[in-house]
Amino acid sequence: MSFDRIREKLNILADAAKYDVSCSSSGGTRKNDNKGLGDSHSSGICHTYTEDGRCVSLLKILLTNHCIYDCLFCVSRKSNDVKRAAFTVDEVVELTMNFYRRNYIEGLFLSSGIFKNADFTMERLLLVCKKLRLEQNYNGYIHLKTIPGASDELIKEAGLYADRMSINLEMPTEAGLKLLAPEKSHADVIKPLAFVPQNITQFAADKKLIKHVPKFVPAGQSTQMVIGATPETDKDIMYTANAFYKNFSLKRVYYSGYVPISNDTRMPILGTQPPLLRENRLYQTDWLMRFYGFKVQEILNDANPNLDVDIDPKLSWAIRNMQHFPVDINKADYRMILRIPGIGVMSAQKIVQARKFGKLRIDQLKKIGVAYNRAKHFITCADSPYQLKDYQGTQIKAFILAESQSKYLKTDSNQMILF
Amino acid sequence: MTYIFDSSLPGLLTAVFEWFERKPGKVVLKSTEIFQPEAFSESFTVATNSEKADRVWAGLQKKLKKDWLRKFYCSYLSEIPEAYNHLFQFTIYIFQNSTGAETNYGNEHVIALAKYAKSVEREKHRMEAFIRFQHTADGIFYTGVNPDFNVLPLISNHFKNRYADQQWIIYDLKRKYGLHYNLNTVEEITIDFTNGVNSKNPSAILLDEKEELYSVLWKDYFKSANIVARKNTKLHVQHVPKRYWKYLTEKQLS
Numbered sequence: 014m015s016f017d018r019i020r021e022k023l024n025i026l027a028d029a030a031k032y033d034v035s036c037s038s039s040g041g042t043r044k045n046d047n048k049g050l051g052d053s054h055s056s057g058i059c060h061t062y063t064e065d066g067r068c069v070s071l072l073k074i075l076l077t078n079h080c081i082y083d084c085l086f087c088v089s090r091k092s093n094d095v096k097r098a099a100f101t102v103d104e105v106v107e108l109t110m111n112f113y114r115r116n117y118i119e120g121l122f123l124s125s126g127i128f129k130n131a132d133f134t135m136e137r138l139l140l141v142c143k144k145l146r147l148e149q150n151y152n153g154y155i156h157l158k159t160i161p162g163a164s165d166e167l168i169k170e171a172g173l174y175a176d177r178m179s180i181n182l183e184m185p186t187e188a189g190l191k192l193l194a195p196e197k198s199h200a201d202v203i204k205p206l207a208f209v210p211q212n213i214t215q216f217a218a219d220k221k222l223i224k225h226v227p228k229f230v231p232a233g234q235s236t237q238m239v240i241g242a243t244p245e246t247d248k249d250i251m252y253t254a255n256a257f258y259k260n261f262s263l264k265r266v267y268y269s270g271y272v273p274i275s276n277d278t279r280m281p282i283l284g285t286q287p288p289l290l291r292e293n294r295l296y297q298t299d300w301l302m303r304f305y306g307f308k309v310q311e312i313l314n315d316a317n318p319n320l321d322v323d324i325d326p327k328l329s330w331a332i333r334n335m336q337h338f339p340v341d342i343n344k345a346d347y348r349m350i351l352r353i354p355g356i357g358v359m360s361a362q363k364i365v366q367a368r369k370f371g372k373l374r375i376d377q378l379k380k381i382g383v384a385y386n387r388a389k390h391f392i393t394c395a396d397s398p399y400q401l402k403d404y405q406g407t408q409i410k411a412f413i414l415a416e417s418q419s420k421y422l423k424t425d426s427n428q429m430i431l432f
Numbered sequence: 433m434t435y436i437f438d439s440s441l442p443g444l445l446t447a448v449f450e451w452f453e454r455k456p457g458k459v460v461l462k463s464t465e466i467f468q469p470e471a472f473s474e475s476f477t478v479a480t481n482s483e484k485a486d487r488v489w490a491g492l493q494k495k496l497k498k499d500w501l502r503k504f505y506c507s508y509l510s511e512i513p514e515a516y517n518h519l520f521q522f523t524i525y526i527f528q529n530s531t532g533a534e535t536n537y538g539n540e541h542v543i544a545l546a547k548y549a550k551s552v553e554r555e556k557h558r559m560e561a562f563i564r565f566q567h568t569a570d571g572i573f574y575t576g577v578n579p580d581f582n583v584l585p586l587i588s589n590h591f592k593n594r595y596a597d598q599q600w601i602i603y604d605l606k607r608k609y610g611l612h613y614n615l616n617t618v619e620e621i622t623i624d625f626t627n628g629v630n631s632k633n634p635s636a637i638l639l640d641e642k643e644e645l646y647s648v649l650w651k652d653y654f655k656s657a658n659i660v661a662r663k664n665t666k667l668h669v670q671h672v673p674k675r676y677w678k679y680l681t682e683k684q685l686s
């Protein structure tokens with residue numbers, strides 16, 4: 014392949030793929046037991062970070078950015094005046110192998126615009142996976158985008174070679190999607206999303222009977238929603254996410270702050286800042302749901318349809334529910350300790366272990382990793398100073414904001430500050 | 433009272449053995465490298481003894497689960513002078529208390545080990561992430577590294593399992609030893625860099641002709657993947673501290 018041509022293709026097809034934010038390489042279970050190349054690292058590895066601070070774990074490319082559709086939020090849409098390119102199957106295989114060998118990547122994230130029709134496209138994606146696995150003995154990670162409308166047989170076969178499959182909801186609600194991508198509907202997404210777990214269950218059942226059942230999408234499925242292109246509330250977004258986690262046992266839902274790429278009047282105009290803080294707050298809520306035992310209704314409801322901008326959702330919940338505080342560090346359930354602002358999962362676990370050896374004091378909490386200045390408003394421990402009056406939630410918020418002015422108010426960063 | 437040891441792991445374990453033999457009361461453990469005789473304090477030089485060390489290690493294995501044995505080993509690999517003393521005190525503490533004492537995060541040695549182990553594991557993880565191999569003309573994938581802690585023993589298996597079908601060398605330039613995987617086993621090696629081999633970059637080691645192509649493609653990819661509208665240098669540097677940039681192909685000017 015010619016040097017310049019392959020560079021050009023890579024530039025075009027990596028550029029077009031980058032708006033899909035999921036890059037996780039976690040959950041893979043593939044072992045290198047055929048003395049081939051690669052294995053999966055259960056928690057994934059970020060091999061580098063882009064200058065916008067996002068993890069780079071996979072070679073994320075499109076097979077082609079030619080597309081017969083015209084989704085308004087997408088750079089590859091038919092009506093957009095961009096350079097088009099297409100990789101051959103072998104080019105993708107070679108790039109993946111050579112990047113992997115140099116420890117640049119954990120694997121391949123392959124997606125594509127739809128050329129000709131869904132099955133034609135899906136067949137080619139499948140071919141890349143098969144060549145990697147069967148010809149190259151490649152055991153690294155493969156995340157494959159399911160092409161909406163592809164036939165069940167192709168999806169099922171792809172599931173034998175991919176570690177993760179995903180298909181994007183794109184917009185949090187059907188109405189939002191219809192507005193920007195009239196040819197698409199959530200139903201197209203739901204069908205394959207439901208199909209894959211059925212097969213995972215089927216394969217798991219077969220495994221009990223027959224020994225050598227191949228793995229089927231071992232790292233599960235994920236999806237992505239674009240945030241801020243359409244007028245949904247945070248409540249709409251998170252309720253949709255919650256339903257998809259529940260109904261399709263998704264591994265991850267990704268929230269991608271919309272980066273303006275179009276002048277269409279239905280969309281935020283070019284040059285508008287992507288809603289990075291909002292994206293961060295949504296991820297925090299997602300974590301609270303998945304790892305902190307919160308129900309989505311506790312965080313977002315009709316009275317609170319949007320997340321606070323100035324404080325994180327965990328603090329926000331605590332301040333609205335001061336009746337649960339202060340929590341006694343030396344007595345309370347693990348479940349309740351997890352809900353204290355300033356205490357994360359690791360610290361909470363250490364607290365319940367350490368307190369068996371004696372009542373914990375402030376200095377020990379600090380060493381354990383508790384953000385004490387934040388937590389102190391919500392806890393008592395062995396040597397808590399005696400507090401004369403109960404503060405109101407609003408007062409506590411003011412204290413915390415005053416203390417952490419610089420850190421939490423200068424919210425131009427999309428940093429994942431987790432409580 | 434100060435115990436002095438040769439900064440080897442068996443030496444450290446022997447020190448614990450000696451302490452239980454003598455019960456000299458409060459003791460601080462220091463390595464020969466940092467020990468400075470003080471006029472008014474007694475010292476005792478530990479003679480490393482593998483039998484004694486093995487007995488202490490076997491004792492620890494009975495008392496601690498795998499995760500804590502690992503924390504112990506990682507803390508040792510940190511090579512931090514104070515870590516040696518914490519390891520020494522921790523071991524005594526573990527032997528003097530009933531099973532489960534290691535979960536007492538109120539104890540200063542427990543928390544110290546947890547912290548050292550965390551830093552070392554982070555460095556290990558970063559090495560697994562940030563190492564970039566270059567394909568040499570004789571077919572070996574080579575990299576030179578400069579880790580803060582002695583993490584090569586911790587990363588060996590990861591690379592062996594992953595790159596089972598290619599020969600590779602990971603060389604610790606600071607500690608002057610490396611690992612070579614020869615398609616079967618991983619062996620420790622030392623390389624003599626004096627005859628014109630640039631240690632940072634194996635430029636005198638002849639690179640494969642395709643090496644240039646893939647490093648350029650990777651740099652291109654790194655640029656393309658960035659979304660300019662989301663630029664966040666602070667976060668970028670937090671994830672990829674500048675001291676690691678020297679390893680990263682994508683951070684080298686073309």
Ligand code: SF4
Nearest residue numbers: 080082084087090126
């Ligand atoms: S079908 Fe996919 S690639 Fe094509 S325009 Fe819509 S989102 Fe973009």
